[in-house]
Amino acid sequence: xxxxxxKHAGACYGVQRAxxxxxxxxxxxxxxxxxxxxxxxxxxxxxxxxxxxTEVSAIEDAERGSSVVIRSHGVTPQVMRAVxxxxxxxxxxxxxxxxxxQKAAADMARRLGSVVVVGEAGHPEVExxxxxxxxxxxxVYAVTSxxxxxxxxxxxxxxxxxxxxxxxxxxxxxxxxxxxxIEPEVKNTICFATSQRQDAAADLSEQVDAIVVIGxxxxxxxxxxxxxxxxxxxxxxxxxxxxxxxxSWFSGVGAVGVTAGASTPEDQxxxxxxxxxRM
Numbered sequence: 143x144x145x146x147x148x149k150h151a152g153a154c155y156g157v158q159r160a161x162x163x164x165x166x167x168x169x170x171x172x173x174x175x176x177x178x179x180x181x182x183x184x185x186x187x188x189x190x191x192x193x194x195x196t197e198v199s200a201i202e203d204a205e206r207g208s209s210v211v212i213r214s215h216g217v218t219p220q221v222m223r224a225v226x227x228x229x230x231x232x233x234x235x236x237x238x239x240x241x242x243x244q245k246a247a248a249d250m251a252r253r254l255g256s257v258v259v260v261g262e263a264g265h266p267e268v269e270x271x272x273x274x275x276x277x278x279x280x281x282v283y284a285v286t287s288x289x290x291x292x293x294x295x296x297x298x299x300x301x302x303x304x305x306x307x308x309x310x311x312x313x314x315x316x317x318x319x320x321x322x323x324i325e326p327e328v329k330n331t332i333c334f335a336t337s338q339r340q341d342a343a344a345d346l347s348e349q350v351d352a353i354v355v356i357g358x359x360x361x362x363x364x365x366x367x368x369x370x371x372x373x374x375x376x377x378x379x380x381x382x383x384x385x386x387x388x389x390s391w392f393s394g395v396g397a398v399g400v401t402a403g404a405s406t407p408e409d410q411x412x413x414x415x416x417x418x419x420r421m
Contacts, residue, residue: 250300
C-alpha cells in the first residue's frame with residue numbers, strides 16, 4: 143500500500159510558537175499553568191503536563207506568582223487582565239493570527255458599532271474575538287450560517303472570521319449581508335496555514351483510495367479537514383494517534399493519504415505514516 147502525505151499538514155507556526163513558549167517557561171525546572179488546553183491535542187497536553195506545564199480551568203487554580211501561559215486560541219481581555227491582577231506572570235502564547243482577528247474585531251466595534259464574527263459560538267477562539275469587540279459594543283454576533291444573522295441588523299457592519307474557518311463560509315455570510323442591503327467592511331482573518339492545509343487535503347483526497355486525518359477530536363480545524371476529505375473520499379478516518387489505526391480499514395486500498403490538523407506535531411504524523419507503511 144502506497145502512503146502519500148499531504149503537501150501541507152501538521153503543526154502550524156502559531157502552535158509551535160505556543161509550545162516553545164510553554165516549554166521555555168519551565169526550562170529552569172519550575173511549573174507553569176495554562177487556562178484550558180494550550181492547543182487542541184490531548185496527547186500533547188498530557189506530555190506538557192509531564193514536563194511541568196499544567197492545565198487548569200480557573201485562574202485561582204494556578205499557584206500565585208507562577209507563569210500562566212495564554213493558550214494559542216487566545217482568551218478574553220477580561221481573563222488577560224485577571225491573570226495579571228492575580229499576581230501571575232502572563233506568557234502570551236496567543237497565535238499571532240488569532241491576535242490579528244481580535245484586534246480587527248475591536249477596531250471595527252469602535253468605528254462601526256456592529257460586528258459579525260463568522261465562527262462557532264462557544265469555541266475559545268471565537269469567545270475571545272467576540273469579547274474583544276464587546277469592549278466597545280454589545281452588537282456582536284457569532285454566526286456560522288445566514289440564518290443566525292439577526293434580521294434587524296443595521297449598517298455599518300464589520301465582519302471578521304475565525305482563523306480556521308473555510309472561505310466559502312465567510313463568502314456565504316457576506317453575500318447574505320449584501321442581500322439585506324448592507325455592504326459590510328470585511329477583514330478576512332482566515333489563517334493562510336489553514337487554507338493551505340484545507341486545499342492540500344482536498345487535492346490529496348481525490349488521488350487516493352483512503353485518507354487518514356490526524357488530530358484532536360476537540361480540534362475544529364482538524365474536524366474541518368475530515369469533512370473536506372470525506373466529501374471526496376468515502377474511506378476517510380479521523381484518529382488522534384497511530385494506536386487507533388485498524389488494518390481492516392485498508393482492505394483493497396492501493397494508496398492511502400495522510401493529513402493532519404494544525405495542532406498535530408511532526409512526531410505524531412511520522413508515527414502514523416510508519417505504521418501505515420508496515421501494513
